[in-house]
Amino acid sequence: xxxxxxRKGSDAAALTIRVDLGRNGxxxxxxIRLMELIGKLGSITKAGKALGMSYRRAWLLVDSLNxxxxxxxIAKQMGGRGGGGAKLTDxxxxxxxxxxxxxxxxxxxAQRELETLQSAVAAKPASRSRRDRTASE
Amino acid sequence: xxxxxxRKGSDAAALTIRVDLGRNGxxxxxxIRLMELIGKLGSITKAGKALGMSYRRAWLLVDSLNxxxxxxxIAKQMGGRGGGGAKLTDxxxxxxxxxxxxxxxxxxxAQRELETLQSAVAAKPASRSRRDRTASE
Numbered sequence: 331x332x333x334x335x336x337r338k339g340s341d342a343a344a345l346t347i348r349v350d351l352g353r354n355g356x357x358x359x360x361x362i363r364l365m366e367l368i369g370k371l372g373s374i375t376k377a378g379k380a381l382g383m384s385y386r387r388a389w390l391l392v393d394s395l396n397x398x399x400x401x402x403x404i405a406k407q408m409g410g411r412g413g414g415g416a417k418l419t420d421x422x423x424x425x426x427x428x429x430x431x432x433x434x435x436x437x438x439x440a441q442r443e444l445e446t447l448q449s450a451v452a453a454k455p456a457s458r459s460r461r462d463r464t465a466s467e
Numbered sequence: 468x469x470x471x472x473x474r475k476g477s478d479a480a481a482l483t484i485r486v487d488l489g490r491n492g493x494x495x496x497x498x499i500r501l502m503e504l505i506g507k508l509g510s511i512t513k514a515g516k517a518l519g520m521s522y523r524r525a526w527l528l529v530d531s532l533n534x535x536x537x538x539x540x541i542a543k544q545m546g547g548r549g550g551g552g553a554k555l556t557d558x559x560x561x562x563x564x565x566x567x568x569x570x571x572x573x574x575x576x577a578q579r580e581l582e583t584l585q586s587a588v589a590a591k592p593a594s595r596s597r598r599d600r601t602a603s604e
Contacts, residue, residue: 345573346485346493349581351588356483399587421587428584435580436482436573443572444486447565450536450558451488 343448345440347433354398362429364391368404369418369426377416392416399425480585482577484570491535499566501528505541506555506563514553529553536562 348358360381367377378388396402403422407414418426485495497518504514515525533539540559544551555563 342489344487345569346487347573347577348483348485349584350481350483351585352479354588357584398589400589425584425587428580428587432482432577432580432584435576436484439572439576440484440569443565443569447486447494447562447569448488450562450565451491452535452537 343444343451345433345437345444347429347436349429349432351398355394357398357425357429361391361395362426364388365395365403365418365422365426368392368416369423372415372417374404374406374416480581480588482570482574482581484566484573486566486569488535492531494535494562494566498528498532499563501525502532502540502555502559502563505529505553506560509552509554511541511543511553 346359348356350356364377364381364383367380368374371377371380374388374392375385378385381388383391392404392406396404399421401421402419403425404416405419405422406416483496485493487493501514501518501520504517505511508514508517511525511529512522515522518525520528529541529543533541536558538558539556540562541553542556542559543553
């Protein structure tokens with residue numbers, strides 16, 4: 331189940347989940363997507379690029395993620411120019427799995443109340459609707 | 468139940484919920500808190516100030532909220548210098564209630580998985596843990 335999937339361009343109310351990790355920051359859709367893409371593409375640089383993120387930003391996010399958990403969630407492999415490969419560690423895979431499970435459980439639990447809220451939303455887009463979404467959410 | 472209450476300064480993983488309203492933006496803890504404080508304090512300016520928000524920002528958020536729903540969620544009463552009073556409309560009260568209900572249902576549904584995630588979090592704070600939280604989340 332991917333509660334995020336049908337969101338863009340749709341008027342259906344949908345949940346976005348952020349898990350606050352106390353003093354270790356927060357885990358939201360941007361960081362999780364970056365982790366998933368690193369797992370898929372085997373490269374921090376490529377994953378960042380796929381998300382329209384600068385090289386520097388992707389690497390800073392990876393560093394902050396690795397510091398937030400007991401063990402690294404992303405393993406960097408040394409390489410030549412442009413960086414070597416990278417992959418999710420076992421812990422990284424578990425973290426992504428937990429986040430997606432939380433997201434799915436929350437979406438299911440909130441479904442009826444979301445529909446109530448949806449029925450109150452304007453049919454026309456608000457003229458000032460901005461989406462200041464960042465990967466650090 | 469207020470899942471937000473014990474978050475700050477704690478290491479317990481906690482959820483933050485954002486409800487995406489399609490083309491009408493998103494509803495997160497900042498806007499909901501602003502609405503609750505307007506209801507309590509009877510003033511947009513005072514509510515904004517209580518959240519450390521500029522006068523301008525609080526009013527812009529109120530305008531965007533009022534445009535996002537079928538009817539206004541905050542009623543402004545005309546007044547003298549510094550603005551008149553303001554209060555939540557019936558719809559505004561229902562929107563706040565729905566959001567808090569979604570938050571509570573999601574927290575309950577995700578509780579076990581959150582504990583799993585929590586057990587993977589570093590005991591010491593990450594050196595780079597920033598909380599870029601804004602009211603527009």
